[in-house]
Amino acid sequence: xxxxxxxxxxxxxxxxxxxxxxxxxxxxxxxxxxxxQLDNFSRINHVRKDIARMMTxxxxxxxxxxxxxxxxxxxxxxxxxxxxxxxxxxxxxxxxASERRAAARAxxxxxxxxxxxxxxxxxxxxxxxxxIADDDGMALPADEADDAGDPEEKS
Numbered sequence: 802x803x804x805x806x807x808x809x810x811x812x813x814x815x816x817x818x819x820x821x822x823x824x825x826x827x828x829x830x831x832x833x834x835x836x837x838q839l840d841n842f843s844r845i846n847h848v849r850k851d852i853a854r855m856m857t858x859x860x861x862x863x864x865x866x867x868x869x870x871x872x873x874x875x876x877x878x879x880x881x882x883x884x885x886x887x888x889x890x891x892x893x894x895x896x897x898a899s900e901r902r903a904a905a906r907a908x909x910x911x912x913x914x915x916x917x918x919x920x921x922x923x924x925x926x927x928x929x930x931x932x933i934a935d936d937d938g939m940a941l942p943a944d945e946a947d948d949a950g951d952p953e954e955k956s
Contacts, residue, residue, distance in 0.1 A: 803851050808858045820855040823848060 803819075811819060827848045833839040865875055 803854065805854055805858070808854050811858075813859070813862060816855055816859060820852065820859070823852050823855065827852065 808816065808819075827845070830839060830845050830848060834842070834845065839845075861875060862872060865872060
């Protein structure tokens with residue numbers, strides 16, 4: 802899903818190409834819906850909103866051109882440029898706060914799974930060590946195990 806700031810960064814030709822691709826995607830999603838093959842129904846709404854954002858940006862550029870305003874003087878473009886400058890100054894990537902939180906959560910989950918795996922490996926090693934200590938590392942064949950279990954039957 803493209804944000805308005807992302808869309809503002811495209812030049813007009815790129816934006817029109819993206820708009821065509823997105824409209825084609827919407828057509829395909831509607832076709833999948835009609836044939837019962839669509840798995841993610843919410844994707845249709847996301848794509849529709851992306852198309853609306855792109856059309857709004859194109860309309861804003863059209864109006865600015867008619868009024869003789871430079872593209873960089875549009876409020877949305879100024880805000881996007883300001884955010885880019887701030888992000889670069891702070892060394893941040895162009896990810897959103899929710900994307901950064903999701904990445905941190907995934908990393909924490911991954912670390913927790915690694916800790917759990919190490920604990921499970923340690924428990925498994927302890928079990929193996931106990932088994933080795935019990936039989937000195939040698940397992941008896943099945944018939945010898947029966948004979949060793951009951952010494953009175955041997956006599």
